[in-house]
Amino acid sequence: MCCPAEPPSEDLMHCYRHPDRETGIRCTRCDRPICPECMVPAAVGFHCPDCVRNGSGTGHAPYANQPQTIAGGRVTADGRLVTKILIAVNLALFIAAQAAGNRFVDELVMIGYAYNPALGEVVGVADGEWYRLITSAFLHQEVPHFVFNMIGLWVIGGIVEPELGRFRYAVLCLLSGLSGSALVYLLDAPNQASLGASGIVYGLIGSWVVLARRRRYDMRPVFLFVAISLVFTFARPGVSWQAHIGGLVAGALVTYAMVHAPRVRRDLVQYGVCALVLLIDLGIVLARTAALT
Template sequence: MEPQSGLPRCYRHQDVETGIRCTRCEKPICPQCMISASVGFQCPDCVRNGSGTGHAPDANQPRTLAGGRVASDGRLITKILIAINLALFIAVQVAGDRVVDELSLIGYAYNPALAEVVGVADGEWYRLITSTVLHQEVAHFVFNMLGLWVIGGIVEPELGRIRYAALCLLSGLSGSAFAFLLSPGNQPSLGASGVVFGLIGAWAVLTRRQRLDMRPVILFVGLSLLLTFTRPGISWEAHIGGLVGGALVAYGLLHAPRARRNVVQYAACGLVLLIDLGMVLARSAALT
């Protein structure tokens, strides 16, 4: 929609009016997005896709909505995450339950084979992260990897690699921490669902930030939550924890004022990390 001034809005920053257009695709671009070329300016998409080879080598690097660098491969971190999940999935198929027993999320339980207590409350905090890249069943693995590929492909290019990696890490941790807080201590869980739901939350925040149509996102979130609470054997705690954690991190990343962007973004990530830490410490104290 054109603003009343008659100027179009930047195709990546819907709250910024501009009279500048990309010399190749003619999309409106604001000063933050325009990249110097041999003639005029080009948009980040044209540069990312290899169309913008005419800009000077020392030209200002294009920035994502969150302030990160625009990368040529907008799914690199997503690919790395899928590769890690795939490697552990193969390890589970080869080694069996041994890998699952060592890496899945479990709060506090007695292991008769080892004659000891195991779990997060027993000091094995690594389980909060390793469980988020661990799968046992083929359908579970495929479904989560599909969600990571599709939604990650939407979110990663708009955040940049470092911020996107932080979002995925904190989303997975938030899902694990919330599941650890509310689930029975001896109930194991695993899977990348917390990360995927964190990306869903980030996608909703991103869509709102870009002032795009929210109805497809709302429908997708509604269907995802419906499956979460109607299918048996689903850790709804991990889904909700990841969804809320991802949305909070994404809001801090995408709505940070430019003048204090880094400080606000660090603070937002730190706040979510502290909340997760608080849940883990509280539950550990209750179990032990």
């Protein structure tokens, strides 16, 4: 008769950085439980990201053997640094818009091709002002619009940035904003002005959906949030749905490539998909410009 197996010497614990993951390994320096993603090989056993970050007991300088995010980025102490910078840029432009008035906004707002009486000239992306595709994604004129987008950027950005790492997160935000502006340029009336960080915020929503699925979280609250966001997009008059959809699709596509890229070809796949999204945006802008001029 077979003897029953000996019970494990230690009950399974939960990773201190990922409470939903069980583990039987502890950091040999601070004794905190760590999951496989957080384990950093040391001379003896494994260390947690915090001990590695502080250079404690590793025999290396701080940031040696730096643990990586799910997308291959660096794990950092401040998971919202880029988000804070983006909010600061939006705030600076918002204050400038309030102080300088409509003329300042007219110079930066997303517009395809129109004659502006205030400036006394033809303006728009089709007239060579491609910078509007980016500047408009950080520009706000009304307080509720600014506050709503900044709350979305802070809350959802705080979820996405630590998962991707700072550089990849910054690329995601820029491509989401650009893709939202490109779709506005393609589908909206050429003389219709558009502004706001909604393309970036919806890009983060798309990214959040992919990350939640990758982490195997309960998707019901995620899908409910997306559904409510889309209802507001199409039900409220005056909302640039093109920016929302463009950002949402770009954010989801870029994040999918970042978190599902095979480890051996991670950089190639990630940068390749980002370049592809950029080329699609460029193709949209060139095609629309040719049609308008």
